[in-house]
Amino acid sequence: MTAPEVDSQQNQSRCSVCALGKICLPVGLDNSDMGRLEEIIKTTKPYQVDDKVYEAGGPLRNVYAVKSGMFKSYIIDADGNEHIVAFHLPGELFGLDAIHAKRYISTAKAIGTSTVCAIEYESLTSLSLKLPTLQRQLMNLMSKEFSSAQALLAEQSADRKLAGFLLGLSTRFKQRGYSETTFNLAMQRSDIANNLNMAPETVSRMFKRLKNEGIIELNLNEVSILDMPQLQVLSGCLSTC
């Protein structure tokens, strides 16, 4: 998998030269508007595995856009169990769940070495009031988060859930300029199991089944989708996933 060109260090928070500009917040903004957005964005130091970006209950200051690597968001239930609600890929926003309560509902952690752009929330709100294009894109991104969270709620068989999970990733990788058929799963087996609400053994069994049926090829955590139509049939949702 070859990563999209990442801009050089001195331009770290410049949306205009970022390869993710076409899918991230600044979609549709012209150069001068983009300049105003850039003013409220900071790129932080890289996060290492398991470093937390914020913790549940903490006050909302920033929302975040993934610049490289991957993050996961999870909530802790009353019994102290972790539930992974989402994995965040480059160009995706997280921290939006804090807007209503002004406190983060989930905790966000890096999966492997990853970087983010931190966007100061109050400034983003006032800027989006002045820039309808920015407001529209913000709504778009929030709606996307919302719909993928809903998809997880449906009662589905394990193979259907896994097929949907792979298709979802495939689509997101494609939007980011990566291969839609071959990609590496940076997340752990237990994280996938947790996210899809199944046992880790079931995750492995489902992957093996997809492999034996010739739908995917698997080389450790590198997945190659060999039969996309069949995977779509399995997932039960042909266009929306």
Add this chain to the structure above:
Amino acid sequence: MVSPIHRKQLQDLIQKYQVNGPRYTSYPTALQFNDRFTDQDYYAQVEASNQFVVPKPLSVYIHIPFCASLCYYCGCNKVVSRKKGIANEYLEYLYKEIELQAALYEDDRLLEQIHFGGGTPTYLTPKQLEELLGVLAQHFHLALPNKLELGIEVDPRSVNEQTIAEIIGLGFNRISIGVQDFDSEVQVAINRVQSKEQVTSVIDAARRNGVKSVSLDLIYGLPKQTKESFKRTIDEVIAIRPARIALYHYAHMPNQINSQRLIDESTLPTSRDKISMFSDTIGRLIDAGYVYIGMDHFALADDSLAQARITGGLQRNFQGYSTHAQCDIIGLGVSAISNVNESFCQNTKSISTYKEMLAKNTLPIEKGISLNEDDQIRAGVIQRLMCDGVVDYNRISEQYHIQFESYFRDELVSIERLAKEGIIYLNQSGFKVTERGRFFLRNIAMVFDIYLPKISLQKAGQTSYSKTL
């Protein structure tokens, strides 16, 4: 096969490239293992191995360090004793180690391969072996019997037809027998006297009891060996027709292996004779229908090892070659080496330290190494070289996300030199080991070994490696 005309050329080349070098049963080699690697590092590697979407199956190597008598040539980690009680005590600690290790691995990780080595695994009675397998089955999730490869090294002097039948009754489906040489004078010189009848009766008993895969170990370069005597041994081996043959080179290093001082150096065959023995044997084995797997190993064409060589399922490991390319290997017992995820580590060689550590519920790991990215890439190249004899630049580049030609710019200069010698075929997309080049696998691998120059500087004048041939 090797024709007589080419044999002369080959001998000259062998003379020229006869250097001291590692055998690459691992990369980085055991010399790079260090005590900065702790049980915490091992836990991290195991956890990472548990977290692949489909974790690899497991393979277990168990070291039984006891021998009833001392073979002078042997450099393995062993204790020579006739007291049977010592094995029982050792087993108690081994069980503890099995329990600690198995607890680290997710329950759905199937144990597909178990190999007993030594020392002398058949120092254990069938009853002790049964108990040991029972403990493994209790703590690990064993694959179904038809999917479980269960192998043991057999010393023909320690078994009879009855015990062999009992051992096979436990489920063993692969046995390898240390023959070394059938010549009685050689056997006396190495203090390992076993008649040909002893060996064949064990093999017959194994075959009668349904074991298809019998492997014989031979050694060339032993004291009193001559071209003629070794030829007779090979004739007898060919008549027995084992599925696999390992033909090891005797490395005389009396400064490092005490028992080798008991070998009269003046009775060792000359380098020239050893080269003849080696090349004659290869020619004769190939004529007899064996496939050269690589390094020291041969197999009949229908054997799974020869098949795996074609399908790319071959793996080089501490036992030589294996068909289980996708396994994490857990080494149990003193001096045993584990290869889990991207790491190697080795247990202490001392039985007393082994017991002390396990008594405190700690894994008896002494040293090891976590592979960095460069190690992984070089290990990948050396694996392909040792197993298929082919290095495809694109394949390696894709696998490790590098540009092979620029990554290995310096190495490729040496590769070009080896190509001029006819050791490899070289073209734009990669290189392939030639027929004659197969004798120089170590030399080719050494080109990609980043640790080598540093070691030779550090240990100048000292011989830490055996000769390549």
